[in-house]
Amino acid sequence: METTVTSQSPEETMELGRRIGARLRGGEIFAICGPLGSGKTHLTKGIAAGAGATDRASVTSPTFVLVNQYAGRFDLYHLDAYRLDSVAQFEALGFDDLCYPESVVLIEWADRIETALAGLDYVRIDLAHGPERTRTLHFRNLPAYLAIT
Numbered sequence: 658m659e660t661t662v663t664s665q666s667p668e669e670t671m672e673l674g675r676r677i678g679a680r681l682r683g684g685e686i687f688a689i690c691g692p693l694g695s696g697k698t699h700l701t702k703g704i705a706a707g708a709g710a711t712d713r714a715s716v717t718s719p720t721f722v723l724v725n726q727y728a729g730r731f732d733l734y735h736l737d738a739y740r741l742d743s744v745a746q747f748e749a750l751g752f753d754d755l756c757y758p759e760s761v762v763l764i765e766w767a768d769r770i771e772t773a774l775a776g777l778d779y780v781r782i783d784l785a786h787g788p789e790r791t792r793t794l795h796f797r798n799l800p801a802y803l804a805i806t
C-alpha cells in the first residue's frame with residue numbers, strides 16, 4: 658500500500674518509527690530517502706527502538722560508520738549511503754549478505770544506490786520538509802501488516 662503521513666515534531670517521527678518497528682516480522686528492507694535533516698535518522702531510531710534493539714547508541718551517528726548492526730528481536734542493520742561513491746562500493750560492503758529472513762535492513766540515502774535494490778521487495782519512504790517542524794513521510798510498497806494509520 659501507499660500512504661502519506663505528516664509529523665509535527667521529531668518525537669512524532671520517532672513514534673511513527675516505533676509503531677512500524679513493533680510490527681516487523683523480519684526480512685524487511687527499508688529505503689529511506691529525503692534531504693539533509695528531513696528526519697531519516699529519527700525515523701530509523703524509532704524503528705530500531707520499536708523492534709526492541711538493545712544497542713540504540715549505535716544508530717546515533719551513522720555518518721562515520723557505514724554499517725551499524727545491533728541485536729534485538731531481529732538482526733537489524735542501519736546503513737547510510739550518503740558517503741558512498743558508487744553502487745559497486747555499496748555492494749562491496751556485503752549488502753546482499755545483510756538481507757535474510759531474520760534481518761531488517763534500513764538504508765538512509767537509498768536513492769543513491771537504488772539500482773542495487775532492483776529485484777528486491779522493499780519499502781520506500783520519502784521524507785520531505787514542510788512548514789516549520791512539519792515533515793511528510795510518503796510510504797510506498799508498505800505491507801498491510803506495517804500499516805501505521
Ligand SMILES: Nc1ncnc2c1ncn2[C@@H]1O[C@H](COP(=O)(O)OP(=O)(O)OP(=O)(O)O)[C@@H](O)[C@H]1O
Nearest residue numbers: 664665666667670693694695696697698699790792
Ligand atoms: N517532524 C520532525 N521529524 C523529524 N525531525 C524533525 C522534525 N522537526 C524538526 N526536526 C529536526 O530535523 C532534524 C532531523 O534530523 P535527522 O538526523 O533525523 O535527519 P536526517 O534526514 O537523518 O539527516 P541527514 O541527511 O543529515 O542524515 C533534527 O534536528 C530534528 O530535531
Ligand SMILES: [Mg+2]
Nearest residue numbers: 697698699765
Ligand atoms: Mg541521517
